[in-house]
Amino acid sequence: MGIYARALKVRDFRSYEAYELALSEGVTVLAGPNAAGKTNLVEALQLLTAGQSFRRPSPADLVRTGASRAEAALLLEGDGRRLDMGLVSERGRRSFSRNGKRVTAAGVRGVLPSVLFCPDHLDMIKRSASVRRAALDDFGVQLNESYAQLVSTYERALEQRNNLLKDRFVPAELLAAWDDAIVSAGASVLVHRLALLERVRTRLVEVYGAIAPRETVDVRYRASVGDIPADESRDREAVASHLSRALAETREEERRRGLTLVGPHRDEVVFMIDGREARSFASQGQQRSLVLAWKIAEVEVTRDILGRYPILLLDDVMSELDAARRESVVRFIADEIQTVITTTNLGYFTDEVLDRAAVVRIGSDERDVR
Ligand SMILES: Nc1ncnc2c1ncn2[C@@H]1O[C@H](COP(=O)(O)OP(=O)(O)O)[C@@H](O)[C@H]1O
Ligand SMILES: [Mg+2]
Structure with a gap:
């Protein structure tokens, strides 16, 4: 039960030319080296759920260098509903949409x-x-x-x-x-x-x-x-x-x-x-x-x-917490809370967590970051 984020699509957004991320209802771990683009995806997720990002980007910051228009879309599904939240940044302006209709940031907030x-x-x-x-x-x-x-x-x-x-x-x-x-x-x-x-x-x-x-x-x-x-x-x-x-x-x-x-x-x-x-x-x-x-x-x-x-977005914090606090996080998430965790190192996670999580490798090289 509940509403979940299913898929994030970005185009000319930050470091991405085109990328699609499928999200688990439980834990999705985004693993990759520094500057691979993990936080960029978290930022897109936050923009499309909270209507703002912790980086407080200008509209132009979101557009990939060399491109003229950035797009991001998040598919939300559950409770018999299906919603498409969209974001476009072009010519120094940022606009949101909900199921294709233009809305203000308030229109994307509050659903998930x-x-x-x-x-x-x-x-x-x-x-x-x-x-x-x-x-x-x-x-x-x-x-x-x-x-x-x-x-x-x-x-x-x-x-x-x-x-x-x-x-x-x-x-x-x-x-x-x-x-x-x-x-x-x-x-x-x-x-x-x-x-x-x-x-x-x-x-x-x-x-x-x-x-x-x-x-x-x-x-x-x-x-x-x-x-x-x-x-x-x-x-x-x-x-x-x-x-x-x-x-x-x-x-x-x-x-x-x-x-x-x-x-x-x-x-x-x-x-x-x-x-x-x-x-x-x-x-x-x-x-x-x-x-x-x-x-x-x-x-x-x-x-x-x-x-x-809510959906919980944990960007690069596991490495900052000691084993006991990491354990508190993992215990808390249990099975009920949709979570996206980014990390440079899968070693911070126990096999028990990794077995349940969807692990997505971010970055051009397919080298195992484990
Ligand atoms: N508008 C942009 N156009 C092109 N590259 C960008 C843009 N904004 C950020 N980047 C690049 O994205 C990379 C950082 O991505 P980030 O998601 O923060 O990495 P990490 O995986 O370490 O979290 C940097 O290399 C940065 O130069
Ligand atoms: Mg980061």
């Missing part, structure tokens, strides 16, 4: 969501706050279309307001109009984020407990407007009044610095291990376990909310 885990994510605990906010938002937009709209409305309002703040002579009334826009969109973004993080938190605690049973983990939202009490976190009006008050309080400083200093774009997602902030206290191993647990939590929350598992 995806969760991607790549080496870039491994230090997300230590990096700047924007990385952790993006992790939450990129996940949220796949689950809820209004989340995506609110985030982009907020970002537009923020950009306009920041432009005004840079102008020293801007009249107060004009700024006030943008305050309202910020408060309205910002409060909605906050309410969505708080609700989503609460769901992820529940699963994260559970999953981390299975990976590292002797440690306790937590994740909190640290809002730049100050504490939002849990009983107000679902109340848009209450959240809006926190934001509005904080804006009034920082007005002077904002005018001085020409920047909006409070709001969802300045908030923090804070991870804790045994009561201490993971960003400064966790060992590298603990951070990796946390990120792994976060990704698995995303998979579980997708099922909690949409009633089906």
Whole structure:
């Protein structure tokens, strides 16, 4: 049961002239040397399921050097449905289609969501706050279309307001109009984020407990407007009044610095291990376990909310995890979750996994990478 990705076809996409990849309902392992084009395929899969890619490519980046038009298509099948998701990049523009009809990125999102885990994510605990906010938002937009709209409305309002703040002579009334826009969109973004993080938190605690049973983990939202009490976190009006008050309080400083200093774009997602902030206290191993647990939590929350598992895209992470954490991944995937794993080395997988998986060799030489 459920909907699965069956086949990916690309043409003049990144390093590929023409290529077709058949996908297993279970695990597909893409094995090949560096620069063989494994991540390029993962990127196509992510674009056609999430409507965006972790590499944040410009449309031209996707077009194979020397070609003028890139195409990618993903066939989804299951639950009596058959859907063709398409992507074309041409003349500096990217467009999506669904069963041949042109749609926006929102039109390809949500049918089969995806969760991607790549080496870039491994230090997300230590990096700047924007990385952790993006992790939450990129996940949220796949689950809820209004989340995506609110985030982009907020970002537009923020950009306009920041432009005004840079102008020293801007009249107060004009700024006030943008305050309202910020408060309205910002409060909605906050309410969505708080609700989503609460769901992820529940699963994260559970999953981390299975990976590292002797440690306790937590994740909190640290809002730049100050504490939002849990009983107000679902109340848009209450959240809006926190934001509005904080804006009034920082007005002077904002005018001085020409920047909006409070709001969802300045908030923090804070991870804790045994009561201490993971960003400064966790060992590298603990951070990796946390990120792994976060990704698995995303998979579980997708099922909690949409009633089906996403496709899991594991790009080159097995080599970064130790044997115990690899084992956690494999145990978690079990038989239920469609997964695509890329690797340079099949030695990271046990025979038990390889026997069940479809192994596809990527790269021109047919040399056994095992
Ligand atoms: N638009 C493009 N046109 C041609 N080659 C590209 C394009 N984008 C990326 N590549 C090439 O794809 C290769 C990297 O592919 P990638 O999927 O990242 O490899 P890996 O198998 O290591 O994951 C590089 O050699 C890069 O130059
Ligand atoms: Mg790669």
